[in-house]
Amino acid sequence: CIRDRYQRRVHGILECATALIQPDRRLRTRSSLPFARKEMAEVAQYGAGEPQEVTLEAARKQKIHNLKLKTACLENEEYIQELHVSDWSENQKQKLSAAHDKANELLLSVENGTKWNLTQAYDLAKLMRVCGLEMSQRELYKPDDKPQFMDVIGLKKTLQELKQNRNKTRIISFTQMIDNSINKVEKVEEELRRSQLDATQLAQVPVPTLKNVEDIMNVTNITTALNSTEEQIKTQLAQIEKTNEIQNVALADGEMTVAEEQMYTKVQLQERLIELIKDKFRIISKVEDENDPFKKIYEVQKKANQETSQMKDAKRRLKQRCESDLKHIHDAIQRADLEDAEALKRFAAQKDRSERYLKDNLEKQDECWRKIQDLERQLQKLGTERFEEVKRRIEENDREEKRKVEYQQFLEVVSQHKKLLELTVYNCDLSIRCTCLVEELVAEACSNIKTRYDKTKQELEDLRLEVHKEYLEFFRMLYLTLGNLMYKKEKRLEEIDRSIRTAHIQLEFCIETFDPNAKKHSDSKKSLYIVRAKTEEELQMLKEKQAKALEDFKSTEEALVAYGIEFAHPVDEQNEEVLNRRSKMIEYRAHLSKQEEVKIAAEREEIKRAKALRATGSTPTGTTPRQLTMGASGTQPVAAITQGSTTPKNLSSLSGQNNYA
Numbered sequence: 001c002i003r004d005r006y007q008r009r010v011h012g013i014l015e016c017a018t019a020l021i022q023p024d025r026r027l028r029t030r031s032s033l034p035f036a037r038k039e040m041a042e043v044a045q046y047g048a049g050e051p052q053e054v055t056l057e058a059a060r061k062q063k064i065h066n067l068k069l070k071t072a073c074l075e076n077e078e079y080i081q082e083l084h085v086s087d088w089s090e091n092q093k094q095k096l097s098a099a100h101d102k103a104n105e106l107l108l109s110v111e112n113g114t115k116w117n118l119t120q121a122y123d124l125a126k127l128m129r130v131c132g133l134e135m136s137q138r139e140l141y142k143p144d145d146k147p148q149f150m151d152v153i154g155l156k157k158t159l160q161e162l163k164q165n166r167n168k169t170r171i172i173s174f175t176q177m178i179d180n181s182i183n184k185v186e187k188v189e190e191e192l193r194r195s196q197l198d199a200t201q202l203a204q205v206p207v208p209t210l211k212n213v214e215d216i217m218n219v220t221n222i223t224t225a226l227n228s229t230e231e232q233i234k235t236q237l238a239q240i241e242k243t244n245e246i247q248n249v250a251l252a253d254g255e256m257t258v259a260e261e262q263m264y265t266k267v268q269l270q271e272r273l274i275e276l277i278k279d280k281f282r283i284i285s286k287v288e289d290e291n292d293p294f295k296k297i298y299e300v301q302k303k304a305n306q307e308t309s310q311m312k313d314a315k316r317r318l319k320q321r322c323e324s325d326l327k328h329i330h331d332a333i334q335r336a337d338l339e340d341a342e343a344l345k346r347f348a349a350q351k352d353r354s355e356r357y358l359k360d361n362l363e364k365q366d367e368c369w370r371k372i373q374d375l376e377r378q379l380q381k382l383g384t385e386r387f388e389e390v391k392r393r394i395e396e397n398d399r400e401e402k403r404k405v406e407y408q409q410f411l412e413v414v415s416q417h418k419k420l421l422e423l424t425v426y427n428c429d430l431s432i433r434c435t436c437l438v439e440e441l442v443a444e445a446c447s448n449i450k451t452r453y454d455k456t457k458q459e460l461e462d463l464r465l466e467v468h469k470e471y472l473e474f475f476r477m478l479y480l481t482l483g484n485l486m487y488k489k490e491k492r493l494e495e496i497d498r499s500i501r502t503a504h505i506q507l508e509f510c511i512e513t514f515d516p517n518a519k520k521h522s523d524s525k526k527s528l529y530i531v532r533a534k535t536e537e538e539l540q541m542l543k544e545k546q547a548k549a550l551e552d553f554k555s556t557e558e559a560l561v562a563y564g565i566e567f568a569h570p571v572d573e574q575n576e577e578v579l580n581r582r583s584k585m586i587e588y589r590a591h592l593s594k595q596e597e598v599k600i601a602a603e604r605e606e607i608k609r610a611k612a613l614r615a616t617g618s619t620p621t622g623t624t625p626r627q628l629t630m631g632a633s634g635t636q637p638v639a640a641i642t643q644g645s646t647t648p649k650n651l652s653s654l655s656g657q658n659n660y661a
Contacts, residue, residue, distance in 0.1 A: 058118045066114055070394050073106045077390050081383040093369055100362060103390075110394060114401045121406035127413050131328045134321050140420040141427045145196035149189055151203030156185045158210055167217040171459070172452035174217060177444050181206075184437045195430045196423070202431075205307050205438055208300050209445045212293075216449050219290045219456065222463060225283045233276050233470075240269050240477070263485050267545065270478035274552065277471045284464055291460070294453040301446040308439045312432050319428035322421045329418055333411075340407050347400050354393050361386055465563055471556045475549060476570040482546040483574035487581065489539040496532045500525060 080103060083096050124137065159182045168174040192199050243266045250258035361382060368379040503525040510518035550571070560567060 055118065055120065059120075062115060062118050066116075066398070069106075069110050069113055073103075073110050073390065073394065074387075076103050076106055077387045081380075081387055096365075104358075107390065107393070111397050114397055116398075116402045116405040117408065119402070119405060120409070121402060122409040122413055124413055124417060127329075127332075127410070127417060131325075131332045133325045133328055133417075135325050135421065135424070137417075137420065139318070140322075140424045141196040142420065143196075143423065147192045147195050148198040148200055149192040149203075152185060152189050152192060152199050155203050155206065155210075156182060156189065158207075159185060162210065162214055162217070165214070165217050167219075167221075170217070170221065171455045172448060174213065174448055174452075177213075177448045180444060181441045184441050188434045188437050191430050191434050195427050197427055197431050197434075199434065202308075202311060202435060202438055205304050206442050206445070209304060209442045209449075212297060212300060212449055213445050216291075216294050216452055220287050222284065222287045222456075222460060225287065226280055226463075229276050229280050229283065233273060236269050236273050236276065240266055240273075243269065260485075260488075263481060266481050267478065267485070267542075270474060270481060271545070271549075273474040274471070274478065274549065277467060277474060278552075280467050281464075284460055284467065288457075288460055291453060291456050294449055297446050297449045297453065301442055304442040305439065308435045308442075312435050315428040315431045315435075319425050322424045322428070326418065326421050326425070329414055329421070333414055336407060336410055336414075343400070343403055347396075350396060354389065357389065358386075361389075464559075465565075468556045468559050468563070469565070471553070472560065472567060472570075475553045475556070476573065478549055479546060479553075479570040480574055480577065482542055482549070483577065486539060486542045486546065487578055489535055489542065492535050493532060493539065496528055496535060500528045500532065503528060 076099065080096065080099050083092060083099065127133065128136070159178055162168065162174070163178045163182070165174075168178065188199070188202075243262050247259050247262040247266070250256070250262060364382060365379070368382065503521050507518055507521040507525060509515070510521055553570075557569075
């Protein structure tokens, strides 16, 4: 009966092994051994959920090996149990002793040879679930990741090109800023080579700033741009000086036609000066337009700071998450170490208890051998208990080996994941340092750009003020010249009007006496009207030029007032000059009018004497009637005044002509 039961158990275990080798074949014979059914269920459970065929096959083979060890051990225990009910003999006792020795060896072999390291008992998913980790491997940097810093190298190349720019030292030197930027970029590149970071986004942050640096270095140099205009102004001033010299010589020689031509030439030159000044304003405005975009350079810096802040915040959040996971892993390692120590202690205690139990069992068996006849059933019971204890110990050994494998796998998974987390933390710190260096680069570049912009703006403002002053001088020259011409033309018109009145009076006198000279006076009057029209046209042209020049000067006048520059307005100077000239002419005319009054008084005495002679009907000796008519001075207008055909209007005109001051 015992032999049959032993054979059935062995047969069940072999069927389990066959089922492991051929998973698709169903077990047709039910085993009577509960241990075999349990092992079969465990093997089926391990074989169903493993996705990798190679690992699954190795685990199956290991499981078969473990089952073979257990089967050999249990066969021997069955054999020991069979010997318990065998016939009583000394030989049987010796066999039992040898079987016990072999059992100890097999049990030791089971304990030392049972391995579960090929069975997947702990993985990353379980680690994240047990420890409550946030970071997955997709979010972590890996040792085989390559850093991406080609854009940083391109940034360094751009800075080296800026270093070769010829305008980098104009007004504000960019040399130190560019050298500092190159050093910082090289430091960033050196840091990135030791990391797994992708610096593409970081390298794009200073690109707008460097573009502004290049643009502000290429702003037009105002001094160079104004050189050509300054040369033309000098040429025009030299020609004006030459024209003044010719005009002064002509005035001294009485060449009024030449003097007038030179004044017109001077007006044209001065108008050209005004155009050149306007060209200078246009050039300054153009340079200001080129310089104005850099007024908002702090917006570029603000945008760059926002981008770097976002990148630093992202890396800080990633670092905090990694540090949190590292803390959880550290706590899990500590807990696992404590559990492992407790489990080892517990297993050692159980093993000691088992050893003591087996030893006691052997002693009791010896006692039973002495009392075999009375204690046969007790011996059988002890054999069964031994069998159950060995089976329990094998199961406990299996559980302990599985636990050790799980613990080792836990340590391996934790070690790998811990390295990834620490590497990610290192890369986060390195990224933050690189970002700070780029921030310093952008801040220094923007500060230099702002300084150059302010200096350029101040230089342009100073230059604009100087050009306004220069414009004032040239406008004063032009306005005074035009005013002088207008004054002379107005006096010329007055002189022509007096000549026309004189010609008209002479023509009336000739018409009164049918004098043949009337034709001459008539032609003279017509030519005078033509000259008057031409002079009036020239005067109108000069007034238009003066009005246009005054209108163009308004912007400069407003600018000088805004700058707080005090100056004498050319209009006031012109009015003062006209008043001075008129005062001088009045003095001249007053001096001449005294001589005219003497002549007029003499003529009046002569007329009185002539009237007295007519009244008496006698003529002075040696005096002809014609001489009496012409008067003592021999001037025809005085004789004409004595004739009754002269109208009061003509007399008033003549009186106004003689008293013109």
